[in-house]
Amino acid sequence: MAVTSPMTGGEAIVAGLLANGVDTVFGLPGAQMYPLFDALARSADRIRTVGARHEQACGYMAFGYGRSTGRPGVYSVVPGPGLLNTTAALATGWGCNTPMVCLTGQIPSAFIGRRRGHLHEIADQLGTLRSLVKWAERIERPADAPALVAEAFRQAQSGRPGPVALEMAWDVMAASEAVPEAAAAVLDAPPKSDAMAVSHAANLIRAARCPMIMTGSGAQDAAAAVALLAERIGAPVAAFRGGRGVVDEAGPWGLSSYAAFRLWERCDLVVAIGTRLEMPTMRWANMMEVATRLDGGRKLVRIDIDPEETGRLEADAPLVADSREAVLALLEALAGHRPVDNRAAIEAARAAAAEAIRVVQPEIDYLDVVRDVLPAEGLLVEELCQAGFASYFGYPVHRPRTYVSTGFQGTLGYGFQTALGVKVAHPDKPVVSITGDGGFMFGVQELATARQYGIGLVTVVFNNAAYGNVRRDQETRYGNRLIGADLINPDFPALAKAFGVDGASVGSPEELRPVLAAALSKGTPALIEVRLQRGSEASPWPFIHPVKAY
The missing domain is CATH 3.40.50.970 (Thiamin diphosphate (ThDP)-binding fold, Pyr/PP domains)
Known part of the structure; x- marks a missing residue:
């Protein structure tokens, strides 16, 4: 050397x-x-x-x-x-x-x-x-x-x-x-699928009447192969957070998490690709009980590069492999397969879910505006706020890695600061951070960073003068004994301008549309406050934990 x-x-x-x-x-x-x-x-x-x-x-x-x-x-x-x-x-x-x-x-x-x-x-x-x-x-x-x-x-x-x-x-x-002399890292070769395991998984898929594909972060680099598998086996594709955008949620096979839930009773087999399966084992079940396998007698084909995952949730056909390689192997094994035609049921679930979630207001109307204004390749960074929670099921994601989430950590205050890094990585793509007033203030000082380095992030701050989720829980579960939930905030547009960042305030989705479009077209740092009445937002949780009553 x-x-x-x-x-x-x-x-x-x-x-x-x-x-x-x-x-x-x-x-x-x-x-x-x-x-x-x-x-x-x-x-x-x-x-x-x-x-x-x-x-x-x-x-x-x-x-x-x-x-x-x-x-x-x-x-x-x-x-x-x-x-x-x-x-x-x-x-x-x-x-x-x-x-x-x-x-x-x-x-x-x-x-x-x-x-x-x-x-x-x-x-x-x-x-x-x-x-x-x-x-x-x-x-x-x-x-x-x-x-x-x-x-x-x-x-x-x-x-x-x-x-x-x-x-x-x-x-x-x-x-x-x-x-x-320094040299680049030589990455480990990923494990390859065992041929017998692939064959067994293919047989389970052939026998399924209503299969469903669920994707996680580990599927983000296998998007094209997953889309082919969905078409080959006639399966809808759904994700909770990390796997969103692997298949276009506005395409024929991509579904929101809530639309997928509406198909869950029919589902007899899950093909899990790079995911812990938090959605069906916790969000659609009991968050306080550890699931060791899928309920209802459903079969599970599980693809994961981490061999330790096979011991955390029992699968009928575990494939320890790179997601893309394993999906391609399944496609080869399924050559000539003619699936049951579930397209009518998929479209019915999509339509019913879209109609049902309209009650989550005003979050859904605001998310509709963000989705309409952002192009398919634009990136959204969510936050632990009411609009962020609603985005789990109410914001269609079209491309891989264009929806950035905190995952199961639920890290309040991460969003705005994370979005700055997203924008630095993608200077030529529009990036929007949606955040609540509480979480935004965890990192408000980084408006100075955006200004100093010309980071053209557009941040939409939903100002309900509260930690909205905490406040709702205290109201509904703890006899309205409020503590630490209500907030006093600065004048956000004025604060942004004090940092040298464009600031604006809107009070409706109709007002947001032109202001957001103008901010994105300008390509410079901007903050848009959305004014909300404290306690006015509908709960998104019935669509995240749909088997629970909130």
């Missing part, structure tokens, strides 16, 4: 980033990270560094970058409290199987483990990281950096994707020595 001229630890890390095709780092510099950020500054023609006003935004922006592209989102912050400020983003990336690379520092190497109270010391930073991410390691010397950076990118992208982390001590990052 070729050896380069002497490099600092920071320079060696950046060399590894460049070898792995990194074009953006989200970061907030500090004392322990100066050598790394200096190396980034000297590589500014090849790597863009996007700063932030809070470390949490660095993590969330990296999450948005990774979630919407499938490529690792990279961020860097100081150790200790700086790193801890990003752990919600790391947990969200872990929950959403999103490739992320966290680069952080450490106290001087001689102090590690001594608990002397050095600047930013925490008891066991590496152990803390390992409890949150897929893989974490310490770089002990500059010469080790290229190999460990490559390993980090291999871990983040091989098998089940996920966040990883590297730390380097303060003194090591500044030290210099001869460093091996």
Whole structure:
């Protein structure tokens, strides 16, 4: 292996980033990270560094970058409290199987483990990281950096994707020595489907009268193959959050989650592709009981790249493989198959669901406007707000990776900050963040980041002066004893303008349409407040937990 001229630890890390095709780092510099950020500054023609006003935004922006592209989102912050400020983003990336690379520092190497109270010391930073991410390691010397950076990118992208982390001590990052030439990570070859398992799965599909395909995040790169499988076996395709857009939900086979629920009693077989099956095993069942297999005697063909998943939910035909490869193998095994024609039932479920969800107002009318204004390739980032919850079933998704969700982590406040990273990753595509007033204020300071870096994100803030979901639950389940639910907010348009960002306020879907269209066409950062009366929004939960009464 070729050896380069002497490099600092920071320079060696950046060399590894460049070898792995990194074009953006989200970061907030500090004392322990100066050598790394200096190396980034000297590589500014090849790597863009996007700063932030809070470390949490660095993590969330990296999450948005990774979630919407499938490529690792990279961020860097100081150790200790700086790193801890990003752990919600790391947990969200872990929950959403999103490739992320966290680069952080450490106290001087001689102090590690001594608990002397050095600047930013925490008891066991590496152990803390390992409890949150897929893989974490310490770089002990500059010469080790290229190999460990490559390993980090291999871990983040091989098998089940996920966040990883590297730390380097303060003194090591500044030290210099001869460093091996950096090289790109060599990803693990994904497992291939077992021929006998494929044959068994194909036989189960042939015997099914009303099959259904359910997709998760692991199916996002298998969209074309999944669409062919849906047509081949005559099955509707549905997803709860992460797998949305794999098949066009406005096409002949794609369905909203609620429309799929209306077909659930008829369904006798599920083909699950890259999904934990949260929708049928929890959302359509009992969230407090662990399901070990599908109910109602339904058969399950399950495709997942992670062999551990086969032990979490019993499948009749488990296929441990890459989603695209396994679906193509099934298509080959099903050559000549003539499915039962369920198209009339699918269309009936679609129409009935579309009519039923109209009661979720005003959320559905606002989502209709967003969907009409955004082109098919435009990206929507939801948030834990009433419109965000309604988007699970009331916002049709047309393309893969164009609907960004927090997944099962339910990370309140992630949305606006994540959407900034989505927009950085897709500068030529329109990106809309929908958020509530409560969640938006978790990261309101990042309006400054949008302005400083020209991030043309359009943020729609639904202002109901409350944590709306909390307030409804306290009203209906706890005798209207309200605590911590009502909010006093700033003048959002004026606040946006104070940051140098376009601000507007609307009071109806009709008012939103031209304002949103104009903001997207301008291509600069914008905030649009939607004024709502506190407590006026209809509950979306009957369509998310449709077997429960709320």
